[in-house]
Amino acid sequence: MNRVADKFNRPLRDLRISVTDQCNFRCSYCMPKEIFGPDYAFLPKGAMLSNEEIIFATRSFAKLGVKKIRLTGGEPLLRPDLSELIAGIANDTGIEDISLTTNASLLPRYAQKLKDAGLKRINISLDSLDTERFAQMSGGRSSPEAVLRGIDAAEKAGLPIKINMVAKLGVNEMDVLPMVNYFRERRITLRFIEFMDVGETNGWKMDQVIPAKQILETIGSRYEFEPVDPDYRGEVASRYRFTDTGSEFGIITSITNPFCGNCNRARLSAQGKLYTCLFATAGTDLKKRIRDGIDQEEFTNFVSKLWISRDDQYSEDRSNGKALNGTKKVEMSYIGG
Numbered sequence: 260m261n262r263v264a265d266k267f268n269r270p271l272r273d274l275r276i277s278v279t280d281q282c283n284f285r286c287s288y289c290m291p292k293e294i295f296g297p298d299y300a301f302l303p304k305g306a307m308l309s310n311e312e313i314i315f316a317t318r319s320f321a322k323l324g325v326k327k328i329r330l331t332g333g334e335p336l337l338r339p340d341l342s343e344l345i346a347g348i349a350n351d352t353g354i355e356d357i358s359l360t361t362n363a364s365l366l367p368r369y370a371q372k373l374k375d376a377g378l379k380r381i382n383i384s385l386d387s388l389d390t391e392r393f394a395q396m397s398g399g400r401s402s403p404e405a406v407l408r409g410i411d412a413a414e415k416a417g418l419p420i421k422i423n424m425v426a427k428l429g430v431n432e433m434d435v436l437p438m439v440n441y442f443r444e445r446r447i448t449l450r451f452i453e454f455m456d457v458g459e460t461n462g463w464k465m466d467q468v469i470p471a472k473q474i475l476e477t478i479g480s481r482y483e484f485e486p487v488d489p490d491y492r493g494e495v496a497s498r499y500r501f502t503d504t505g506s507e508f509g510i511i512t513s514i515t516n517p518f519c520g521n522c523n524r525a526r527l528s529a530q531g532k533l534y535t536c537l538f539a540t541a542g543t544d545l546k547k548r549i550r551d552g553i554d555q556e557e558f559t560n561f562v563s564k565l566w567i568s569r570d571d572q573y574s575e576d577r578s579n580g581k582a583l584n585g586t587k588k589v590e591m592s593y594i595g596g
């Protein structure tokens with residue numbers, strides 16, 4: 260095992276893999292329908308990494324210290340061979356911790372199959388239990404009931420679940436407490452995500468962010484809770500525990516309290532480019548090297564060099580007024596959230 264550290268001494272532990280850039284939702288903060296309409300050019304199948312190519316890459320990442328793989332997208336359940344991919348990663352890379360982020364709409368069909376293939380955990384996105392506001396956030400596709408059916412299916416399959424809720428001021432701040440009430444009752448961890456300036460299409464403005472402080476005040480108006488220590492260095496959510504039930508919630512504060520200093524994540528896009536930051540403007544083409552026939556050891560060395568030269572800390576630069584100007588950031592649906 261050749262563990263690596265970047266220029267700020269951050270190890271490589273976590274790999275997020277976008278398995279498709281397509282989605283059956285059109286969330287306003289991710290793939291606004293005005294831009295991702297019928298004419299939008301998604302990647303053709305041959306331009307995406309195959310399962311074998313993803314498994315090849317993952318083996319090298321595992322050698323460099325990666326312990327966790329998160330499969331994401333786009334909507335990962337739209338990839339027809341997803342369970343074969345999970346089985347391949349579980350059986351052939353040495354990685355045990357495989358998780359998935361999904362909008363849950365297709366989970367009733369696939370949850371058990373994914374669990375049987377080796378999936379360990381699942382994060383499900385749900386921004387509101389209210390039909391109208393759900394539609395506003397997800398671009399008018401699907402319904403809260405369909406997502407809840409997906410949650411039930413994941414629960415039935417025995418997958419540990421976390422719920423992700425993007426909080427957008429002026430849109431769903433009134434959903435903070437109803438969501439807490441509902442998931443507290445079900446003993447499922449709910450995590451709020453501050454609306455982020457990923458990509459170039461979601462029209463992000465600072466005044467649309469519901470700061471973590473406001474979310475904590477809202478929850479504190481109803482419930483008592485206490486902070487929980489992180490489980491490991493680089494954990495993305497600040498965690499809290501309700502003092503009565505002992506169940507937890509979390510907040511991902513990448514805007515109001517960035518955590519670049521501990522960021523140990525690399526991201527592999529569906530097209531096979533490696534990005535060392537969610538807010539990156541350029542990635543390195545791994546697919547070309549794999550298709551040119553690079554051997555496993557050479558590939559491991561190549562990725563190692565990329566990580567060693569990493570110096571990204573976009574969110575902290577943004578907080579310090581140093582955010583990038585004039586360079587286009589890649590979209591969340593492409594790089595994988």
Ligand SMILES: C[S@@+](CC[C@H](N)C(=O)[O-])C[C@H]1O[C@@H](n2cnc3c(N)ncnc32)[C@H](O)[C@@H]1O
Nearest residue numbers: 288289332333334360361362384423454455596
């Ligand atoms: C890009 S999605 C991909 C996986 C899947 N389609 C889903 O929605 O769960 C991954 C996560 O990123 C979140 N996300 C997307 N755009 C975001 C933004 N601008 N700010 C904060 N979170 C965002 C989504 O809510 C979701 O929880």
Ligand code: SF4
Nearest residue numbers: 282284286289333362
């Ligand atoms: S957040 Fe997920 S469900 Fe929503 S548009 Fe993006 S990829 Fe699709």
